[in-house]
Amino acid sequence: MTKVFDNVGIVGAGQMGCGIAHVAALAGYKVTIYDLAKERIEAGLATINGNLARQVSNGKLSEEARKAALALISGTTDINDMAPMDLVIEAATEDETVKRKIFAQLCPVLKPEALLATNTSSLSITRLASATDRPERFMGIHFMNPVPVMKLVELVRGIATEESTFETAKTFVRSLEKTITVAEDFPAFIVNRILLPMINEAIYTLYEGVGSVEAIDTAMKLGANHPMGPLQLADFIGLDTCLSIMQVLHDGLADSKYRPCPLLVKYVEAGWLGRKSGRGFYDYRGEHPIPTR
Numbered sequence: 704m705t706k707v708f709d710n711v712g713i714v715g716a717g718q719m720g721c722g723i724a725h726v727a728a729l730a731g732y733k734v735t736i737y738d739l740a741k742e743r744i745e746a747g748l749a750t751i752n753g754n755l756a757r758q759v760s761n762g763k764l765s766e767e768a769r770k771a772a773l774a775l776i777s778g779t780t781d782i783n784d785m786a787p788m789d790l791v792i793e794a795a796t797e798d799e800t801v802k803r804k805i806f807a808q809l810c811p812v813l814k815p816e817a818l819l820a821t822n823t824s825s826l827s828i829t830r831l832a833s834a835t836d837r838p839e840r841f842m843g844i845h846f847m848n849p850v851p852v853m854k855l856v857e858l859v860r861g862i863a864t865e866e867s868t869f870e871t872a873k874t875f876v877r878s879l880e881k882t883i884t885v886a887e888d889f890p891a892f893i894v895n896r897i898l899l900p901m902i903n904e905a906i907y908t909l910y911e912g913v914g915s916v917e918a919i920d921t922a923m924k925l926g927a928n929h930p931m932g933p934l935q936l937a938d939f940i941g942l943d944t945c946l947s948i949m950q951v952l953h954d955g956l957a958d959s960k961y962r963p964c965p966l967l968v969k970y971v972e973a974g975w976l977g978r979k980s981g982r983g984f985y986d987y988r989g990e991h992p993i994p995t996r
């Protein structure tokens with residue numbers, strides 16, 4: 704597959720940043736992951752290594768390809784290391800203030816011709832672009848979780864995104880062997896506009912006592928053939944991210960049907976963010992996940 708450039712920077716060594724680094728390195732890009740804390744980066748690199756090793760043991764990847772991909776990935780806590788990047792994908796926390804602050808620090812470091820993209824799940828691309836020095840070279844490249852497995856990437860242009868930026872992003876995503884869908888710049892785009900209200904409704908179903916965590920997840924897995932139950936999926940996405948997306952839908956579309964369930968708010972306030980914090984609708988701290996309700 705044709706590579707469009709060599710150096711890809713990722714901001715945020717969370718589950719998405721690491722997943723994007725994983726697939727980009729497998730496609731031959733030199734990847735640098737930036738995050739605030741050294742421990743985050745170390746944990747992220749360990750996760751990538753584990754996921755690559757699993758692909759080797761499943762026969763999906765050769766040992767040589769695993770080693771070659773790992774050798775292409777490095778981590779940094781110094782934003783100045785983003786200077787040589789041709790494309791930077793921001794995959795930090797789903798919070799507009801956090802993302803704006805990152806762009807303010809990142810833009811002066813980048814080459815003028817570098818492309819900047821965000822993996823945001825919901826936020827306005829046009830508004831985020833306005834917080835950069837390059838709205839014409841800025842757009843949404845929205846990967847799905849888990850990135851190494853999910854085939855889709857949503858591409859979202861802001862009002863100022865140039866056609867050449869969009870074309871380069873398409874070539875980049877195709878070089879990762881992902882399928883593209885194009886969404887307009889409306890709150891939460893396509894996948895999350897449809898998926899998150901379903902998850903929020905599952906949380907209301909729990910909140911109103913219609914079913915237990917286990918009943919709701921079993922119902923949707925066996926009754927609707929979903930690979931994961933909606934509460935299991937919410938924990939997998941991260942409850943903070945789910946809440947942020949619902950808030951963007953609620954604020955952006957001004958319709959009460961998007962009101963985040965108060966139980967979701969409570970879990971996030973408790974720091975029960977799902978798998979990444981060890982507890983959400985399930986408790987992951989033991990050998991097997993145990994429903995928390």
Ligand SMILES: CC(=O)CC(=O)SCCNC(=O)CCNC(=O)[C@H](O)C(C)(C)COP(=O)(O)OP(=O)(O)OC[C@H]1O[C@@H](n2cnc3c(N)ncnc32)[C@H](O)[C@@H]1OP(=O)(O)O
Pocket residue numbers: 754757758761763823824846847848849850851852853894895898930931936940944
């Ligand atoms: C919030 C947003 O902005 C947008 C989003 O991403 S919304 C979320 C979209 N994602 C989904 O809806 C995921 C729904 N769940 C699924 O599709 C499946 O449960 C799943 C693919 C995650 C796991 O599938 P499964 O059959 O239960 O598990 P399993 O057989 O162990 O894994 C299947 C593959 O996924 C891989 N995998 C599972 N979890 C993984 C992870 N966290 N990271 C990387 N790879 C993972 C496994 O290694 C395996 O790979 P191979 O096929 O190469 O062997």
Ligand SMILES: NC(=O)C1=CN([C@@H]2O[C@H](COP(=O)(O)OP(=O)(O)OC[C@H]3O[C@@H](n4cnc5c(N)ncnc54)[C@H](OP(=O)(O)O)[C@@H]3O)[C@@H](O)[C@H]2O)C=CC1
Pocket residue numbers: 714715716717718719720737738739740743793794795796797798801804805822823824825845846847848939940941944979
């Ligand atoms: N989870 C999902 O299923 C999906 C998420 N997304 C989107 O991808 C983005 C990342 O999500 P996800 O990976 O799940 O989130 P995570 O919480 O797993 O990771 C976010 C990472 O960003 C780091 N971070 C926070 N602030 C900064 C900063 N100023 N500079 C550098 N790094 C920072 C966090 O560090 P710390 O924890 O120390 O704050 C953390 O390591 C979000 O925009 C989300 O909406 C898109 C598709 C799917």
